[in-house]
Amino acid sequence: MSLAMNWRAAALGLLLVAGGALAADGAPAKAASGHASTRAPGHAAIASANFHATEAGLEVLAMGGNAFDAAVAVAATLSIVEPESSGIGGGFMAVLHRASDGHNVFIDARETAPAAVDAQDYLNPDGSPNRDTALKGPLSAGIPGEPAGLVLIAKRYGRLPLKQSLAPAIRIAREGFEPDERLREAIAGMQKDLQRWPASTAKYLPGGKPPAAGVIWKDPDQARTLELIASHGDQGFYHGETAQKLVAAVRAAGGNWTLADLASYRAKERTPITVDYRGYRIVTAPPPSSGGVAIAEILNILSGYDLTKMDAATRTHYVIEAMRRAFRDHNDYLGDPDFVKMPLDMLLSPFYADGLRQSILPDRATPSSMLPRAEAVEPGMHTTHFSIIDADGNMAAVTSTVNYTMGSSFVAEGTGVLLNDEMDDFALVPNKPNVYGLLGSKANAPVGGKRMLSSMSPSIVIGADRTAVIGSPGGSTIITQVLEGILHFIDGESARQIAAHKRFHHQYLPDVVNVEAGVFDAAASDALTKMGYTLKSREPWGFMNVVTWDRKTNQLDAASDPRRPSGLGKVQ
Incomplete structure (x- = not known):
């Protein structure tokens, strides 16, 4: 069982928890069965972005909770200690696997537009996008989905009452914690x-x-908000005291929320997308995430090639071309399934992938110039992901976000809740890029009660003998990071190797390949350039958290992204 870095360096976390072994009760699962195993690992693993959150998950497991109770604890704690990336003022998407019957489910706790949404609020007088109203202040905030999603998980899949699962987060908020360097830098960067x-x-x-290094920071208002959720479930956030404070604060600052917007919010269970690739079944996120559709489309295209027999440049060429085509479809077709009819049967069909594959030349890049251009800003890390496998083999892949760094920067007075700025993830101005450079069509236009499209791609990968729970933040790069992580896992790599891998990214427009230093050697870079690719170097990106389970040896392996400078490794 592998460990991450020394536990005294505390900013991101991973945890391996030992326990009593449980006997297998049947034969191993077949490849691509959708059921991880009839055998339980007998110990648990959590990989998250902050050691406080990992410890909260451990605490709840020790109380007798399962992976789903631990997920509630981890998410709520991240809302306290990592508000730059996620929180109860935002939303999440999760893929859950229940070991007892092999049931896979997607939890959609994505934010929704308020009923009074008006696209004109996000335009400048000249008709160009108003980046300020889309990204800052109450008009940028969708109705939060995380509280309802956590309540749904606890009620339908957990073992413990919410009061126990939320207790660690409430305690940390009451007693205080030392903000880590990432949080201090985020606050300083967004100070204005x-x-x-x-x-x-x-x-x-x-x-x-x-806040300065070493200071103890308390969050009594958010503690009170979490206590109301712990006592009253959905009613404690979307009705009563908290709802009234949220609406009053938003409207006083120029927003348009109503009590009815909050009262009508529902987290939803949806059927995950599944795709088979090289003897593995990938269980991933359906719309309103675009990630699962894109990953499935890419893997379907790549299934026509034997990447293992290719040199680095040729393999990368085919992966980039598959990315290019999937992101084109992402821009044109996808949105909230409750509002938009999408051609998912086509997009997920292996026959559609066959047609796309025929358009890929073996030795030349395909220009993206035939569709409108978009110039992207640097993809951000303003989201978080955690992965859990418990002692019974239950699994949770959860990606949570407030969108950009510190969300809207707007805290609703008296609640401690930092609101998201997810309205920017709508196509507020059709065919104009959002903050991550992604285009959108009328399929992702803002409508009251509608969920905005997301790139979040929590995924579970199930093979005959090995399983992985994987995800990452990173805006539009989430999709390509998770894709590359899946490919590395299927190639046999460990959690630590997967999280540490150098990365590349192409999202159709702009027509460049973002590359992390060292991802290609000189020969591969030269070959790709001669094929017609424009390679654009950029700073390292990603904050991947991975848990793997080798069921032949019954070993768990967990890793947090080494690009973030400190971590926690722990076995007990």
Whole structure:
């Protein structure tokens, strides 16, 4: 069982928890069966972005909780200690696997547009996108979905009452914690925006400046909000005291939320997307995530090639071309399935992939110039992901977000809740890029009650003998990071190797390949350039958290992304 870095360096976390072994009760699962195994690992693994969150998951497992209770604890704790990336003012998407019957389910806790949404609010007088209203302040915030999603998971899949699963997060908020370097830097970077709203200033800029290293930071307002959820479930957030405070704060600052918007919110269970590739079944996110559709489409295209027999440049060429075509379809077709009819049967069909494969030349890049151009900003890491496998073999892949760094920068007074800025993930102006450079069509246009499209791609990969739970933040790069992680896992690599791999990314427009330093050697870079690719170097990206289970040896392996400088490894 592999470990991450020394536990005293605390910013991101992973945890391996030992327990009593359980005997197998049947034959191993066949490849691509959708059921991870009839054997339980007898110990548990959690990989998350912060050691406080990992410890919260451990605490709940020790109480007798399962992976789903631990997921509630981890997510709620991240809302306290990692607000730059996620929180109860945002939303999440999760793929869950229940070991007892092999049931796989997707939990859609994506935010929704308020009923009074008006696309004109996101336009400048000249008709260009207004990036400020789309990304900052109450107009940028969708109705949060995370509280309802956590309640749904606890009620339908957990063993423990919410009061127990939320207890670690509430305690940390009450007693305080030391903000890590990532959080301090995020607050400093967004200081000017936070200063625009009194409650944001009071919470994140005590004394008028970001918290210093070593300071103990308490969050009593969010503790109170979590206590109401623990006691009353959905009613504790979407009705009563918290709902009234949220609506009052939003409307006082120029937003358009109503109590009815909150009261009508529902987290939803959906059927995951599944795709078979090289003897493995990938269980991943359906719309309103675009990630699972794109990953399935890419893998279907790649299934026509034997990548293992190719040199690095040729293999990369085919992967990039598959990415290019999947992102084109992402821009044109996808949206909220409750509002938009999407041709998923076509997009997920191996016959459609056959046709796309025929358009790929063996030695030349395919230009993306036939469709409207979009210039992307640097993809961000303003999301979080955690992966869990418990002692019974239950699994949770959860990706949670408030969208951009510190979300909307707007805290609703009296609640401690930092609101998301997910309205930017709608196609607020058709065929104009959002903050991640992704285009959108009318399929992703804003409508009251509608969920905005997402790139979140929590995934579970199930083979005859090995299983992985995987995901990452990264805006539009989430899709390609998870895809590359899946390919590395199927190639036999460990969790630590998968998380550490150098990365490349292509999203159709702009027509460039983002490359991390060292991802290709000189020969491969030269070959790709001669094929017609434009390679654009950029800083390392990603914050992947991976758990793997080798069922032949019954070994768990967990890893957090080494690009983030400190971590936690622990066995007990």
